[in-house]
Amino acid sequence: MVVSSDAQDIAVHLCALWRVHYRFEGPGLADLSQSRVMLKPVSGPMFSQIAGPTEGEILLPPGKYTLAVSSPGAKQSDVVFDVVDHDVTLEPILLAAGIAQFYGHAPPPLSDVASVNTGAFSSAQLRGKWVLIYFWGYWCAPCVNEGLPKLARFYDQNLSYRKRFEILAVHENGVAGRITAEELKEKLASLEKQKYGRALPFPVLLDRSGDIIRTWGISAYPTTAIINPQGILIRGDLGTLANQLDLR
Numbered sequence: 001m002v003v004s005s006d007a008q009d010i011a012v013h014l015c016a017l018w019r020v021h022y023r024f025e026g027p028g029l030a031d032l033s034q035s036r037v038m039l040k041p042v043s044g045p046m047f048s049q050i051a052g053p054t055e056g057e058i059l060l061p062p063g064k065y066t067l068a069v070s071s072p073g074a075k076q077s078d079v080v081f082d083v084v085d086h087d088v089t090l091e092p093i094l095l096a097a098g099i100a101q102f103y104g105h106a107p108p109p110l111s112d113v114a115s116v117n118t119g120a121f122s123s124a125q126l127r128g129k130w131v132l133i134y135f136w137g138y139w140c141a142p143c144v145n146e147g148l149p150k151l152a153r154f155y156d157q158n159l160s161y162r163k164r165f166e167i168l169a170v171h172e173n174g175v176a177g178r179i180t181a182e183e184l185k186e187k188l189a190s191l192e193k194q195k196y197g198r199a200l201p202f203p204v205l206l207d208r209s210g211d212i213i214r215t216w217g218i219s220a221y222p223t224t225a226i227i228n229p230q231g232i233l234i235r236g237d238l239g240t241l242a243n244q245l246d247l248r
Contacts (some may be wrong), residue, residue, distance in 0.1 A: 017059040019087040024054040026095035035095050036070040036219055070219055098217030107233040108215040113205040114181035116188055121205055130165040131227040132241050138187045139176045140221040147222045155201045161245055167202040174210040181206050
């Protein structure tokens with residue numbers, strides 16, 4: 001089909017779209033929030049990210065495609081498949097367990113962290129409290145534009161409950177290049193001045209070596225984890241913390 005315009009002729013090629021059914025599997029896997037799954041033609045740039053449920057369908061024209069899969073605690077692996085002239089059902093794709101493997105158990109320790117905005121940090125001060133851990137990066141727009149301000153508001157609005165909970169913002173170290181505690185202090189100060197108009201009220205910690213991120217199996221930002229007063233990791237977010245503190 002050729003569409004004419006005053007400037008030039010535009011060729012439009014029509015082709016059939018075929019259903020590609022995918023399914024991801026892994027211990028404790030509930031959704032794809034902890035994994036990065038990018039879709040692209042083998043010979044072209046990435047054009048979509050698969051998120052949400054672990055099973056679904058996408059419509060694609062004929063061609064050769066790659067799913068670039070980066071799951072927690074694992075190197076990126078590629079799943080290559082062809083779409084020819086019929087629907088396709090991919091073999092189940094295994095994802096590493098990541099943080100889900102610790103749900104219902106004690107998580108790895110928060111060791112080798114640098115305190116960025118408060119005094120020296122000790123995990124002993126968390127005993128007997130509900131603890132929300134927010135894994136983030138200064139380069140992550142949802143983290144700095146939505147997550148951190150929301151956590152700050154919650155912190156301020158519930159000062160009378162402070163003996164029962166704590167919030168920790170743990171900054172990754174490696175995705176956007178290595179960063180020192182001093183460099184992160186500067187970036188945090190800039191965020192606080194330009195975006196928040198105030199200092200963040202909860203501890204901001206830097207994962208010095210990147211070992212915390214690797215050990216916990218964090219590959220998506222932001223990622224939220226909840227530790228209960230008994231030291232057990234549970235699946236949840238800020239709403240979970242509010243419910244546990246009877247703030248709703």
